[in-house]
Amino acid sequence: MKLLEEKVLAEGIAVSENILKVDSFINHQIDPDLMKAIGEDFAGHFKEHGITKVATIESSGIAPAMMTALALQVPLLVLKKSPSKVLNENMYQTIVTSYTKGISYELTLATHLISDQDHVLIIDDFLANGEAATGAVRLIRKAHATIAGIGILIEKTFQPGRTKLEEQGFYIYSQVRISKLGKDVIELVK
Numbered sequence: 001m002k003l004l005e006e007k008v009l010a011e012g013i014a015v016s017e018n019i020l021k022v023d024s025f026i027n028h029q030i031d032p033d034l035m036k037a038i039g040e041d042f043a044g045h046f047k048e049h050g051i052t053k054v055a056t057i058e059s060s061g062i063a064p065a066m067m068t069a070l071a072l073q074v075p076l077l078v079l080k081k082s083p084s085k086v087l088n089e090n091m092y093q094t095i096v097t098s099y100t101k102g103i104s105y106e107l108t109l110a111t112h113l114i115s116d117q118d119h120v121l122i123i124d125d126f127l128a129n130g131e132a133a134t135g136a137v138r139l140i141r142k143a144h145a146t147i148a149g150i151g152i153l154i155e156k157t158f159q160p161g162r163t164k165l166e167e168q169g170f171y172i173y174s175q176v177r178i179s180k181l182g183k184d185v186i187e188l189v190k
Contacts, residue, residue, distance in 0.1 A: 001041050001175035004153065005188060007034060008176050014186045019096075020178070026125055026153065027060040038175065039067025042123065042151045046072070046171050049148040051121045053077050053114065055140060057096075057107065058134055064153055065123035077120070079136055082108045092142040092186070096135030109139050114146035127152040127174060130161030137170070149173060156181065157189055 013021040025031040042064070055077040056065035062078060069076035082093075082105075091108045098105065098172050114120070122136045141148060147170060155162060155174035158181075162172055177189035 001038065002110045003034065003037050004175045007031070008154065008178075009188070012186055014181050014184055016183060017181050018159075020126075020154065020156075020181055020186065021038075022125075022154070026063075030063045035063045035067045038153065039069075039071045041175060042068040042121070042173070043071030046121050046149055046151065049121065050119050051148045052118045053145075054123055055079060055109075055136060056123045057081065057136055060125040061123050064125070065171060068121070068123055068151065072121075073177045077109060077113055079139055080108045081105045092139050094142070097131050107135050107139055109143070111143065114143040114145050115142065117156050118143070118144075118145035119148045120145050121150045121151060123146045125153045126164075127155040127161040127172070128159040129168075130164040133161070133165055133170075134168075137168070154160045154178065 007025055011024050015021055025034055049182035051072055051074055053075050054065050054069040057079045058081055066076050090111050093106055093108050095104055096107050120140050124133055137147055149171040152174040154176045157177050157179050165172055179189045
């Protein structure tokens, strides 16, 4: 997606070979016009996939996922990061390890919000190792719902996430694909 590519190149801050800060337009401060365009792009790309719900993991994925759900006219599911140590019988739960933060967290979804009739589009801000998306898939599959596809704002193609997800049979659409990161270096896939 050209608009997001331009924003990443103009305002993204490459901290290292693994870390790209996009806090001025995706997560700490959100550009509403950009989010609207992102949502419309995802909706246009996935419109023929029979999507009944859009899902994302809190919190950076909420804005683009909400705009996607709005454009598709379907509900948005927010998969919650829960610190709870007690299992709740009304929640689907799984453990996810965050590559960026180097921590594990419990991911939850209320059982009454999803069913085996749902065909879900997962939206995530970054794809690196694929752990977050894999955790979202596990949670949605606990309800016996199906995965329509996975929409990613920014993919780090030099990390194994896409391969890991495609080997499981998932269709991935990334709006921006980065081939190389380094201190002050951002190179896009050509």
